[in-house]
Amino acid sequence: MNFETSDDRRMLADSLARYLADACPIAARAELAYAAPWHSEAAWSGLTELGVFYALACEEAGGMGGTGFDISIVFEQLGRALCPEPVLPMLLGLRLLAAAGRDVAPVLDGQPVAVGIGELDAPYDLDGIETRAQAGRLTGRKSLVYGGAGAARLLIAAWSEGKLALFEVKAEDAQVTGYGMIDGGPAAEVFLDDTPGTLVLADARGALEDALDAGALALCAEALGAMEIVQGLLVDYLKTRKQFGQPIGAFQALQHRAIDLGIEIEQARSIVILAAAAEGGPEFAKRAAQAKFLVGQIARQVSEEAIQMHGGIGITWDYPLAHFAKRLVMIDAQLGDTDWHLERLMTALTQR
Amino acid sequence: MDLNFSPEEQAFQAEVRAFLSEALPTEIADRVGRGEGPTREDMERWHGILNDRGWLAGTWPKAHGGQDWGPIHLHIFEEECAKFNAPRIVPFGTKMLGPVLQKFGTPAQQAEYLPRILDGRDWWCQGYSEPGAGSDLASLKTRADPDGDVYVVNGQKTWTTLGQYANRIFCLVRTGFDGKPQEGISFLLIDLDTPGIEMRPIRLIEGGYEVNEVFFTDVRVPVANLVGEENMGWTIAKYLLGHERTNIAGTGFSVQALAQVKALARQVKRGGKALIENPLFAARVARVEAELEAVKITNLRMLSKAASGGELGAEPSMLKIKGTEIRQELNDLARRALGPAAAPFPSEDLDNLAIAPQGHGHNASGYFNNRKISIYGGSNEIQRNILGKLAFRGG
Numbered sequence: 001m002n003f004e005t006s007d008d009r010r011m012l013a014d015s016l017a018r019y020l021a022d023a024c025p026i027a028a029r030a031e032l033a034y035a036a037p038w039h040s041e042a043a044w045s046g047l048t049e050l051g052v053f054y055a056l057a058c059e060e061a062g063g064m065g066g067t068g069f070d071i072s073i074v075f076e077q078l079g080r081a082l083c084p085e086p087v088l089p090m091l092l093g094l095r096l097l098a099a100a101g102r103d104v105a106p107v108l109d110g111q112p113v114a115v116g117i118g119e120l121d122a123p124y125d126l127d128g129i130e131t132r133a134q135a136g137r138l139t140g141r142k143s144l145v146y147g148g149a150g151a152a153r154l155l156i157a158a159w160s161e162g163k164l165a166l167f168e169v170k171a172e173d174a175q176v177t178g179y180g181m182i183d184g185g186p187a188a189e190v191f192l193d194d195t196p197g198t199l200v201l202a203d204a205r206g207a208l209e210d211a212l213d214a215g216a217l218a219l220c221a222e223a224l225g226a227m228e229i230v231q232g233l234l235v236d237y238l239k240t241r242k243q244f245g246q247p248i249g250a251f252q253a254l255q256h257r258a259i260d261l262g263i264e265i266e267q268a269r270s271i272v273i274l275a276a277a278a279e280g281g282p283e284f285a286k287r288a289a290q291a292k293f294l295v296g297q298i299a300r301q302v303s304e305e306a307i308q309m310h311g312g313i314g315i316t317w318d319y320p321l322a323h324f325a326k327r328l329v330m331i332d333a334q335l336g337d338t339d340w341h342l343e344r345l346m347t348a349l350t351q352r
Numbered sequence: 353m354d355l356n357f358s359p360e361e362q363a364f365q366a367e368v369r370a371f372l373s374e375a376l377p378t379e380i381a382d383r384v385g386r387g388e389g390p391t392r393e394d395m396e397r398w399h400g401i402l403n404d405r406g407w408l409a410g411t412w413p414k415a416h417g418g419q420d421w422g423p424i425h426l427h428i429f430e431e432e433c434a435k436f437n438a439p440r441i442v443p444f445g446t447k448m449l450g451p452v453l454q455k456f457g458t459p460a461q462q463a464e465y466l467p468r469i470l471d472g473r474d475w476w477c478q479g480y481s482e483p484g485a486g487s488d489l490a491s492l493k494t495r496a497d498p499d500g501d502v503y504v505v506n507g508q509k510t511w512t513t514l515g516q517y518a519n520r521i522f523c524l525v526r527t528g529f530d531g532k533p534q535e536g537i538s539f540l541l542i543d544l545d546t547p548g549i550e551m552r553p554i555r556l557i558e559g560g561y562e563v564n565e566v567f568f569t570d571v572r573v574p575v576a577n578l579v580g581e582e583n584m585g586w587t588i589a590k591y592l593l594g595h596e597r598t599n600i601a602g603t604g605f606s607v608q609a610l611a612q613v614k615a616l617a618r619q620v621k622r623g624g625k626a627l628i629e630n631p632l633f634a635a636r637v638a639r640v641e642a643e644l645e646a647v648k649i650t651n652l653r654m655l656s657k658a659a660s661g662g663e664l665g666a667e668p669s670m671l672k673i674k675g676t677e678i679r680q681e682l683n684d685l686a687r688r689a690l691g692p693a694a695a696p697f698p699s700e701d702l703d704n705l706a707i708a709p710q711g712h713g714h715n716a717s718g719y720f721n722n723r724k725i726s727i728y729g730g731s732n733e734i735q736r737n738i739l740g741k742l743a744f745r746g747g
Contacts, residue, residue: 122622123622123691124691128623143693144692180696181696243487244488244491253733300684312724314723315723329716330694334692339636342632
């Protein structure tokens with residue numbers, strides 16, 4: 001048994017942390033993540049140069065990682081920095097393209113890819129997808145396409161000949177309307193109306209499920225990083241904010257609540273480790289669902305409690321907590337919320 | 353035991369409903385219902401409509417332009433207003449300063465200020481909290497030093513709600529420096545046009561502006577603007593807190609929010625079915641509905657006690673805690689029901705994309721903004737301190 005992070009990954013985490021502290025300070029983030037293009041082109045280049053996308057792709061595809069722990073180490077750092085760069089769709093795109101045996105070299109070198117799977121009436125459920133392809137032309141609407149505002153290449157899940165298939169669509173051929181998110185960062189609505197697309201995978205269900213599980217793991221790791229920063233902010237605040245002649249952290253009622261958050265964050269770390277270890281194996285779907293379910297619950301509790309214990313300052317734009325709290329709450333709505341993943345786990349119980 | 357309003361109260365309820373369906377402008381109710389909040393003009397217009405009907409400050413004595421409403425009539429009025437998506441009456445003049453002046457003000461202060469609250473010439477805001485005095489309000493440091501027939505005010509207030517629209521502020525200021533901190537506080541009325549005052553907006557978590565910091569530098573305030581006697585401010589502040597309490601559970605807002613969540617969950621589709629058919633989501637709605645039904649009765653029990661002249665103890669604090677928790681849970685469900693469609697930053701450009709169903713584009717903003725309700729007006733932690741004191745230290 002060994003819970004140590006390998007030296008290679010430790011070095012990646014450290015260099016990523018150093019880079020993001022410099023390139024993505026929270027005060028600048030509070031401006032740029034909420035105004036078009038909702039992220040920083042310079043930070044995107046920086047992440048590319050650091051080899052972040054290589055770390056997210058497996059060696060067979062030309063990458064240098066792609067395992068569960070590579071994913072978790074990168075996204076934990078992105079979460080700690082509250083980085084609004086659309087790295088998540090790159091992870092999904094790399095996995096999907098690699099599953100199809102496509103050349104991912106341009107993507108490894110930072111060419112933005114976005115992935116359109118969810119739709120308005122089926123944000124999480126592959127069976128609910130309504131977008132269809134016929135003779136290489138796609139019709140439908142993809143909603144909340146993360147990173148879709150700036151990506152020239154779109155990977156689109158659509159029904160074709162009775163199977164869920166994956167197509168590549170050029171953004172210039174579709175109608176793409178970009179917008180910013182309440183927690184910062186770019187997304188888009190993608191409208192397809194008899195839009196030409198190239199078939200990537202004729203039967204993409206397995207690859208899509210794997211990519212979504214990897215995405216769920218990534219979001220959990222991002223939340224974990226963000227929660228640890230929030231816990232640090234909270235404990236510092238409780239130690240320094242004085243009311244009634246003493247630091248408010250001297251009050252046992254608040255100590256207990258802050259400690260409860262610490263316990264929950266350790267639970268989050270453990271379930272992220274478990275899910276990361278399961279990547280590539282038969283239990284990955286279950287572990288990813290368990291992680292996304294637990295982290296969704298914990299992230300809401302951490303956000304709400306940290307705000308409450310800060311008081312008014314916690315809901316001001318100029319204090320970092322507000323932005324971490326927004327991200328932590330909204331992460332739940334990405335790639336399946338708490339209830340959605342709990343239902344997956346419930347369904348699996350009855351199928352045994 | 354009879355859980356119903358009296359025939360007279362039911363008649364009043366019907367009268368309020370009839371008035372609201374007639375007099376509340378649709379566009380204002382729509383804006384409130386969508387969570388875009390009322391605009392300044394909406395609030396001023398609605399105040400004017402209510403004042404014409406004599407209902408802007410219904411609890412005030414008739415002699416001052418009110419209706420002498422007791423707590424049950426006020427409750428009925430506020431519940432119905434919430435259900436109709438009427439803008440909340442800005443409370444600083446009508447519910448806070450008005451009662452203070454009626455109890456502690458001089459006849460001259462009453463004659464000068466009360467009519468101006470009703471007709472909208474004055475928009476009051478509140479200067480209580482300071483950066484170093486939040487939950488521990490009595491430690492406030494903004495000072496007022498006498499200099500002939502004026503006080504010279506120096507210091508900083510914060511969390512001043514809607515101060516950007518106000519022309520006057522009532523403040524707690526320090527005039528005494530010996531003894532317990534509560535004993536050296538005075539209640540002062542200040543014209544915001546006086547030189548030396550600067551109002552700076554504070555941007556909140558969801559991006560909106562509704563609270564402010566107020567800086568006072570050598571601000572000269574006539575001694576005649578003191579309410580009550582010098583160093584009596586804490587007594588006044590405590591009296592005033594009692595007047596914030598009847599609507600403290602906000603059950604009208606919750607009733608309205610629950611109806612909206614149910615309608616939304618019937619409209620939103622998941623897996624080919626309406627979201628309300630999803631057992632996990634339905635369980636969330638059913639749970640909070642049971643909680644809400646219980647707190648509505650707790651609220652009525654308090655009102656009934658208050659209306660029959662009973663002394664309130666723990667009730668307002670309990671209602672503040674439970675009522676805000678329920679409202680926040682409903683805000684969570686309104687956001688949760690949308691899934692990722694709650695995520696776009698609200699903007700008019702998005703309206704024709706119809707990502708969230710119409711009227712729900714602000715659900716996430718509302719959730720984040722309403723974290724404030726368990727913090728302001730005495731945080732839920734302070735309410736628990738009050739309850740703890742009552743239970744374990746005999747008040």
